[in-house]
Amino acid sequence: MELFLIAIGACLVNNVVLSQFLGLCPFIGVSKKVDTAAGMGGAVIFVVTIASAITNLIYTHVLEKLNITYLQTIVFILVIAALVQFVEMFLKKMVPSLYKALGVYLPLITTNCAVLGVALLNVQKSYGFVASVINGFGTAVGFTIAIVIMAGIREKIEYNDIPESFKGTPIVLLTAGLMAMAFFGFSGLIK
Amino acid sequence: MNEAVKRLKCGLVTENPTFVQMLGMCPTMAVTTSAINGIGMGLTTTVILILSNMMISALRKVIPDKVRIPAYIVIVASFVTIVQFLLEGFVPSLYDSLGIYIPLIVVNCIILGRAESYASKNNVILSMFDGIGMGLGFTVGLTSIGIFREIFGNGSIFGKTIMPESYQPVSILILAPGAFFVLSCLVAVQNKVRLNKLKKAGEAISVCEREDGCASCTNTLCMGKSFTVEGVMGIKEKPDKKMTVGDAVKNKSKNDSDKEV
DSSP: OHHHHHHHIIIIITOTTTTTOOSHHHHHHTOSSHHHHHHHHHHHHHHHHHHHHHHHHHIIIIITTTTOGGGHHHHHHHHHHHHHHHHHHHHHHHOHHHHHHHTTTHHHHHTOHHHHHHHHHHHHTTOOHHHHHHHHHHHHHHHHHHHHHHHHHHHHHTTSOOOGGGTTHHHHHHHHHHHHHHHGGGGGSOO | OHHHHHHHHIIIIITOTTTTSOOOHHHHHHHTTSHHHHHHHHHHHHHHHHHHHHHHHHTTTTSOGGGHHHHHHHHHHHHHHHHHHHHHHHOHHHHHHHGGGTGGGGGOHHHHHHIIIIITTSOHHHHHHHHHHHHHHHHHHHHHHHHHHHHHHHSEETTEEOSOTTOOOOGGGGSHHHHHHHHHHHHHHHHHHHHHHHHHHSSOOOOOOOTTGGGGOOOTTTTTOOSSOTTTTOOSOOOOTTOSHHHHHHHHHHHOTTSOO
């Protein structure tokens, strides 16, 4: 039950894009079409879940054992950068079909601050291994929900008559603001 | 000396990271709920930017070109860790209110952008001034957005109430949606300025010095209006396939066809 609450909290209540402002660049950059947005979401789910698991293992079994937890920022960012590269190579070799589906979006993720953010939040909230993975997964699902909804809205917005200077990013940000307001509705879900 | 003043002016005005280049938008939106948070985040980033610029500039002949992005990241992350400890020890209130956004300075694209486009090519003193200029430009941007949101969202400035008692604060402005609204208007104003310029000139002005144009740019908020943001995230030749972040950025720019131009 507690794990379920963590997942719901990460996914809806504290949505990573709409309430924590992490991963904004891909959210704005790759949300023009629903299929590309879904592809990006899939890649993020994949990487963030693995990254939460690995950073948690490294934190508990290496950093804490050696008493060097203060190195977490340095270690995490390097691990994540290497991990994305490794996942890309692995998928290319072993699961070419999945690689084809995610391939374009994988490298985009290293620069996504949501991955590092989730890893750091897991440590900050002192989640165990399972809770970390669930939190990472929930956060990434939240990202996917937000970006897919946004892509759906943007496909409609394209046909609207928008003031010249609001075309492009500004209208996307405005829409994101309205979505963030809508997501406030979830805030009563968890005490 | 002249060059140093130019760097300062460049960071504060002509290439202001917040208002002109639209870099580092995650912290900009997340911490500007009040003026004091904005100033704290801005100054923290400034310190890290100055230190990392100086260090990278000093090591620019030692770091091999192939591994430079990972090397920069390690340098930046080390400084972030040090600054994080200092904040925790000396300014615990700021440390608490900035929270997770302090370690996330590592992935702030302003810092890597300056390292790549300025510090790796210029000497230590000039890089220091570039860091000061850019950092202060970022601080000014964050603080002014913070002041705006705090005045209208909370009726106060730096924690002191200034609005008359009858004023009903627009509290949505200091909540998450307010950040999106404010930023949206900011980009719209920028678009307006650019459109007016275009109308005056009668043709497209291209001020971006990136040799391959906007197609490979990683700055999604720029959309062709940026000024001299050469190689913000390292678009130079990247020969080694093994490289992690740099390579990723390169691929990113290559593949991101979905971007607005």
